Amino acid sequence: MRDDIPRRSASVLDLIGRTPLVEVTRFDVGLCRLFLKLESANPSGSIKDRPARAMIEAAEASGRLKEGGTVVEATAGNTGVGLALVAARKGYRTVLVVPDKMSREKILHARALGAEVVLTRSDVGKGHPDYYQDLAEAIAAKTPGAIYVNQFANPANPGAHEATTGPEILDQLQGDVDAVVVGVGSGGTLTGVGRYMRCASPKTEMVLADPAGSVLAPYVETGAMGQAGSWAVEGIGEDFVPPNCDLSLVKKAYSIADPESFATARELLRLEGVLAGSSSGTLLAAALRYCREQTRPKRVVTFVCDSGAKYLSKVFNDAFLAQEGWLGRKATGTVRDVVVNRFDEGAEIFVRPTETVASAFARMRAADISQLPVIEDGRVVGIVDESDLLDALAAGADAKRVFGQPVGEVMTRELETVSADAPVEELLPLFARNLVPLVMEGGAFLGLATRIDLINYYRVRDR
Numbered sequence: 001m002r003d004d005i006p007r008r009s010a011s012v013l014d015l016i017g018r019t020p021l022v023e024v025t026r027f028d029v030g031l032c033r034l035f036l037k038l039e040s041a042n043p044s045g046s047i048k049d050r051p052a053r054a055m056i057e058a059a060e061a062s063g064r065l066k067e068g069g070t071v072v073e074a075t076a077g078n079t080g081v082g083l084a085l086v087a088a089r090k091g092y093r094t095v096l097v098v099p100d101k102m103s104r105e106k107i108l109h110a111r112a113l114g115a116e117v118v119l120t121r122s123d124v125g126k127g128h129p130d131y132y133q134d135l136a137e138a139i140a141a142k143t144p145g146a147i148y149v150n151q152f153a154n155p156a157n158p159g160a161h162e163a164t165t166g167p168e169i170l171d172q173l174q175g176d177v178d179a180v181v182v183g184v185g186s187g188g189t190l191t192g193v194g195r196y197m198r199c200a201s202p203k204t205e206m207v208l209a210d211p212a213g214s215v216l217a218p219y220v221e222t223g224a225m226g227q228a229g230s231w232a233v234e235g236i237g238e239d240f241v242p243p244n245c246d247l248s249l250v251k252k253a254y255s256i257a258d259p260e261s262f263a264t265a266r267e268l269l270r271l272e273g274v275l276a277g278s279s280s281g282t283l284l285a286a287a288l289r290y291c292r293e294q295t296r297p298k299r300v301v302t303f304v305c306d307s308g309a310k311y312l313s314k315v316f317n318d319a320f321l322a323q324e325g326w327l328g329r330k331a332t333g334t335v336r337d338v339v340v341n342r343f344d345e346g347a348e349i350f351v352r353p354t355e356t357v358a359s360a361f362a363r364m365r366a367a368d369i370s371q372l373p374v375i376e377d378g379r380v381v382g383i384v385d386e387s388d389l390l391d392a393l394a395a396g397a398d399a400k401r402v403f404g405q406p407v408g409e410v411m412t413r414e415l416e417t418v419s420a421d422a423p424v425e426e427l428l429p430l431f432a433r434n435l436v437p438l439v440m441e442g443g444a445f446l447g448l449a450t451r452i453d454l455i456n457y458y459r460v461r462d463r
Contacts, residue, residue, distance in 0.1 A: 013089055016042055016049045017164045021172045021301070024284075026271040032178075032291035032298045036274065036284075037169060039303050044078075044085045044109070046306035047165075051188050052082030054160035055149050056090065070095060070146035074136035076185060076235045077106030078306050079151050084113035095143070097136040102234055105310045125228070125239055151186040153243040161192025169193070169301055170201055178298035179205040179251075181287040183236030183279050183305065184216055187245025194249030208253035209286030209302070211237035211261065216245075220253035232258045232314075232324065233278040235305065254286035259326040261285055265308060265315050275308035278315050318347060325460045335427060336420040338457045339439050339447035343373075348447045350375045351384065353408030357392070360384050360407050371436050373448060374411045380438055380445050382411035420446050427454055 009015055019041045024034040039047035059065035070093040073083055080096035087094045094115040098107060099122035107117055118139070121130045128134065133152065140148035151157050170177055180197065182190045190206060197204040210217035213229030214237030228239030233256075241247060258278075265281030268274050276284075280303065287302040314320045321327050322340045331337055341347040350373045351360045360372055364386070371385035384407050392402045392410045402410075418426055420441040430437045431451050439446040 011089060012043045013053055013086060016053055018168065021169070022272075022274070024272060027267075027284075027288060028292065029288065029300075030292040030294055031296060032294055032300050034287055034291055035173065035299070035301045036272075037165075037172075037301060037303050038274070039305055040276065040307040042082075044081045044113075045310065046078040046082060047189065047303060048078040048082040048306075049085065050082075050160040050164055051151060051154075051157040051186075052079060053086050054156040054163075055151065055154050056083065056086045056092075058154075058156035058159075059147050059149070060090075064147050065092065066145065067091070068145060069093070070140075070143050071149060072136050072140035072143065072146050073097070073149040073151065074133040075151070077102045077110070077310070078235055079149075079186070080115065080117075081106060081110050081113065083149060084110050084115035087115075088113050095136075095139060095146070097132045097139065099132050101232070103311050104313055106234075109310070123230075151188065151244070155244075157186055157188035158192035158195065158244050158246075161189050162196045163192075165189065166193040166196030166200070170197070173299060173301070175201065176299055177201055177204045177301055179207050179290060179300045181207040181209050181283050181290060181300065181302035183209050183283055183303075184238060184242070184245050185236045185279075187242040189303070190249060191244055191246040194246060198249065205251040206249045207286065207290050208247075208250045209236070209283045210253060210255050211282055212255045212257040214238055214255070216241065216247065217253035217255040220247055220250050233261050233282050234311075235277070235279045236282060252290065254289055256282045256285045258324070262315050262321065262326060264288075265311075269308065269316070274304060276304040277306045277308050277311045280304045280306065280308075281315070318345075322347075323456050323460070331461070332421075333424065334420060335418055335422045335424055335439055335449060336441070336446065337461075338424060338427065338449045338453045339420070340453050340456070342447045343375075343445050344441075348373065351407050352376060353381055353411065354406050356403065357384075357389060357405050357407060357410060358403040361389060361403065371448065371450070373438065373445070374407055375445070378445075380415065382408070382413045383415065383436060383438075383448075384411040385436065388412060418449065424454070424457065 020038050021035050042049040071087045072095045074097045084094045096115050097118045100119050101122040120132050120135050124131050137148050140146045194206045211231035211233040213231040215228050218226050261281035264285040265276050283302045349367050353374050373380050374382035388410050416435045416437045417440050418437045420439050439449050
């Protein structure tokens with residue numbers, strides 16, 4: 001073993017913090033300069049690594065968490081992933097209670113680190129037994145040797161940001177920071193950075209970026225606690241004021257709607273090459289509004305809270321945006337609105353008749369869909385669905401031979417079409433006959449209409 005190789009860190013936990021700062025140069029920031037602190041550079045890819053380590057080490061120091069113990073937490077994902085990372089490195093079991101609206105990538109990341117993930121409802125509030133915080137607390141209470149971390153009231157959470165995040169920002173900008181734009185999930189970043197700046201840089205304003213539907217920004221602006229709505233952005237926004245959240249530190253607050261948050265995150269990648277998540281889109285959108293409102297130059301900092309790699313199936317997935325009605329398509333009230341993946345936009349997944357059944361199955365499984373149009377020379381010649389494949393296999397044929405067959409030998413050739421301009425209700429009798437209609441625009445194939453697409457159409461229409 002060579003002795004001249006520099007030993008930079010004793011463990012991955014020593015890589016938490018000291019994240020880089022980069023200036024935004026391709027957005028309109030008015031008279032200001034805007035900087036992004038890339039918390040996505042932390043080991044698990046998010047700012048939550050900082051409090052995760054601090055909260056576990058505080059529990060160890062107090063004697064609450066002992067060898068062989070279990071770490072239980074209610075989380076929107078990133079705190080849980082950070083806790084799973086730290087706990088795995090230190091040899092603890094981790095149980096995470098996660099609302100069911102969280103991205104698949106974060107859940108898989110936590111499980112890959114060895115965490116046990118309990119999915120619960122995202123449509124109930126505090127006090128309900130299925131509310132993620134109440135459920136996590138109940139699990140911890142009945143698990144021997146377990147602690148409920150409770151990031152929402154744990155003083156080590158803001159303490160981590162007061163000790164590390166705030167000082168790093170001020171040092172990286174040579175002590176000259178006019179504003180820091182933050183979001184609130186647990187309140188740790190706002191309170192920790194805000195407390196530090198209050199003492200070390202009194203001129204620095206704390207600005208809140210909040211998803212529309214959260215109660216926090218309206219509360220800052222009006223002093224009244226309103227009724228919470230719903231939002232798709234993950235990790236920030238609340239239906240209550242967490243104990244760790246000191247809103248008296250906030251000088252200005254912005255409510256950002258989901259479509260703007262998602263679009264801003266996508267623009268950040270396109271213009272600056274920074275891959276960031278949905279909450280970062282909210283923060284950047286609010287920071288841009290703040291910058292453009294200023295009448296004198298200011299130096300403003302906000303965060304890339306986590307990596308956009310955690311949201312490839314949502315923020316950077318056109319099909320997800322289409323399902324939410326955020327692709328800018330004009331609503332017509334016709335069958336056209338039901339089609340999510342459009343062939344003319346290159347979004348419809350299809351197979352050719354000469355390709356193998358194995359190829360068709362692989363595409364269906366990868367895209368989590370039940371049927372594929374079979375297209376030859378730009379024309380639909382059939383449909384292959386799960387029942388076609390299952391019928392071929394159940395007929396007693398060797399599976400290897402079935403999967404090696406051309407799709408053209410197993411596909412359904414009897415096709416049902418419906419005009420894109422037809423009323424949506426015309427789909428119902430087709431679905432009652434277990435058909436998957438081809439939606440046609442004149443003589444051109446627009447895409448498939450499925451039951452789940454129609455259900456989603458009604459959800460978005462009446463939202």
